Amino acid sequence: MNYLHLLDYAGVAVFAATGALAASRLRLDIVGFIFFAAITGVGGGTLRDLLLGKLPVFWIKQPLFIGICVIIAVLVFFTAHLVESRYRLLLWLDAIGMAAYCVMGAMIGLEYGISPYAAIVTGISTATFGGIFRDVISGEKSVLLSDEIYISAALLGATSFVFLFSMGVPQIVAVFVGVLLAFGLRAAALLFGWTTPRYKPRQGRKIK
Amino acid sequence: MNYLHLLDYAGVAVFAATGALAASRLRLDIVGFIFFAAITGVGGGTLRDLLLGKLPVFWIKQPLFIGICVIIAVLVFFTAHLVESRYRLLLWLDAIGMAAYCVMGAMIGLEYGISPYAAIVTGISTATFGGIFRDVISGEKSVLLSDEIYISAALLGATSFVFLFSMGVPQIVAVFVGVLLAFGLRAAALLFGWTTPRYKPRQGRKIK
Amino acid sequence: MNYLHLLDYAGVAVFAATGALAASRLRLDIVGFIFFAAITGVGGGTLRDLLLGKLPVFWIKQPLFIGICVIIAVLVFFTAHLVESRYRLLLWLDAIGMAAYCVMGAMIGLEYGISPYAAIVTGISTATFGGIFRDVISGEKSVLLSDEIYISAALLGATSFVFLFSMGVPQIVAVFVGVLLAFGLRAAALLFGWTTPRYKPRQGRKIK
Numbered sequence: 001m002n003y004l005h006l007l008d009y010a011g012v013a014v015f016a017a018t019g020a021l022a023a024s025r026l027r028l029d030i031v032g033f034i035f036f037a038a039i040t041g042v043g044g045g046t047l048r049d050l051l052l053g054k055l056p057v058f059w060i061k062q063p064l065f066i067g068i069c070v071i072i073a074v075l076v077f078f079t080a081h082l083v084e085s086r087y088r089l090l091l092w093l094d095a096i097g098m099a100a101y102c103v104m105g106a107m108i109g110l111e112y113g114i115s116p117y118a119a120i121v122t123g124i125s126t127a128t129f130g131g132i133f134r135d136v137i138s139g140e141k142s143v144l145l146s147d148e149i150y151i152s153a154a155l156l157g158a159t160s161f162v163f164l165f166s167m168g169v170p171q172i173v174a175v176f177v178g179v180l181l182a183f184g185l186r187a188a189a190l191l192f193g194w195t196t197p198r199y200k201p202r203q204g205r206k207i208k
Numbered sequence: 209m210n211y212l213h214l215l216d217y218a219g220v221a222v223f224a225a226t227g228a229l230a231a232s233r234l235r236l237d238i239v240g241f242i243f244f245a246a247i248t249g250v251g252g253g254t255l256r257d258l259l260l261g262k263l264p265v266f267w268i269k270q271p272l273f274i275g276i277c278v279i280i281a282v283l284v285f286f287t288a289h290l291v292e293s294r295y296r297l298l299l300w301l302d303a304i305g306m307a308a309y310c311v312m313g314a315m316i317g318l319e320y321g322i323s324p325y326a327a328i329v330t331g332i333s334t335a336t337f338g339g340i341f342r343d344v345i346s347g348e349k350s351v352l353l354s355d356e357i358y359i360s361a362a363l364l365g366a367t368s369f370v371f372l373f374s375m376g377v378p379q380i381v382a383v384f385v386g387v388l389l390a391f392g393l394r395a396a397a398l399l400f401g402w403t404t405p406r407y408k409p410r411q412g413r414k415i416k
Numbered sequence: 417m418n419y420l421h422l423l424d425y426a427g428v429a430v431f432a433a434t435g436a437l438a439a440s441r442l443r444l445d446i447v448g449f450i451f452f453a454a455i456t457g458v459g460g461g462t463l464r465d466l467l468l469g470k471l472p473v474f475w476i477k478q479p480l481f482i483g484i485c486v487i488i489a490v491l492v493f494f495t496a497h498l499v500e501s502r503y504r505l506l507l508w509l510d511a512i513g514m515a516a517y518c519v520m521g522a523m524i525g526l527e528y529g530i531s532p533y534a535a536i537v538t539g540i541s542t543a544t545f546g547g548i549f550r551d552v553i554s555g556e557k558s559v560l561l562s563d564e565i566y567i568s569a570a571l572l573g574a575t576s577f578v579f580l581f582s583m584g585v586p587q588i589v590a591v592f593v594g595v596l597l598a599f600g601l602r603a604a605a606l607l608f609g610w611t612t613p614r615y616k617p618r619q620g621r622k623i624k
Binding site (some may be wrong): 023025026028029030031033035038045046050053055056057059060061063066067077080081134137138139179 | 259260261263317320322323325326328330332336340341344349350352353357359360363371403404405407408
Binding site for chain 3 (some may be wrong): 050051052053055059109112114117118121122124128132136140141142149151152154155195196197198199200
């Protein structure tokens, strides 16, 4: 076990926690908490493995990942009421998970031999789809559609990692920079309300 | 063809019927009925095959499964108005399908050589995602999020089957017990409103 | 590169445009436009490759497809306000994409050696799921659930292609007829409001 495994477990754990927090909003029972924790925790990585054809998916080979989701779900079930704002906590944990996964997804793609461009897309997919599954199944508006920068942060993290790693920068440095940039941008968006220029809807030409 | 094939066909058929019932609520045409019947009928098993890497998925190899969905969809299209409460019927058919699939999914996982823990998760995924696809695409609140026990029943069925089968109990007995426990628990939940202790939302600490 | 590649690129491009138009409705930033363009543009083909087990999925092998989505997203971001009715445009582009993909999906299935029946289902899946992903993630009512003929057009296109091709008709003719029939039926539905007989909800027998 090296630092990459830790990053992987951390990514699963924080995403699992956001799934459990979503379950708390839905007032599910403890099995529902586990269900949402697992879907969110391993959802992005499952999509990554499917896209790559790296099957069976990772959590079938290493059930420990599901175990982490179970533990986190139980913890959240009994402690979520202690938190002042569960949605705020969800957003911050989601930010950590996104930062860890956009780099992990890209790296596993590169190790699997896909092109740098495809690795960036795979990284972004890994980072975003756990949250998409959580939000779609729980019937909430997706965090990705909020005003603050989200997908751009995953794009920044995955791209900077892939660029640095392809330039020959040691893996640990490239990983560190990628995760930090992704998290930093998302954190700034959450703290300072950073947004990117958004599509400005104007009235169609019909209405004068 | 043995009893397992029958169980498999039965699971597809009842889930397909719930999909067609959802289509009736959306007032779709007959092709829409078939579409929803197929998504719900083979959706869970499709996810199972994807997760395992057992590709192409089962209904590509055996198109009879799609044929079953077509027949069921046509039947429901012409008979759904005879039913007193279509939602009630949907819930009961869904309960049968869930019970059949949580065991079938776990069994196919074990046959494919995955660990007992992963087989339980695969079983639960198989049992729940057909319904999730149906509910998400039709824009309804998912049956899984209702108050009555649902995912716990799939967990019970998959776990008891995997446990008994791993203990050396004959397959047919383990299957029978697993299906019966899953269906029994869900049926009790539907009949008597059984629920499990749910997350009790309290106000955050901010508001005093 | 032959006419089939052109059809494939065209299908990705028009679906990507519908994804970007959906992003414009959500007032996303340019990365959000790219995200939705990519999900919609390559979503159906991704599902097709997953179902067939043709992995890694096509856009990992040929990143040009993602490049097309990026270009289309940028174009739409800067020009969508010029359009009188963005939803109307979305529907027409979606019709082209659906027509191209129901045939492409079925053809790739046949080339992969699956049965004609399974190829039809694969074609319909390819044609419809890009739009389903777009609509589900953006939280809109799915285009497939609208009153006008949609899935039936994909069924017609896929079936006629598979039938003609299996009869020995030259591929280019079978493709042409399939695409034309699918697009023609959907276009007629959009222009003249064509619908198929829909399920007529009557009150359940309880209420007299």
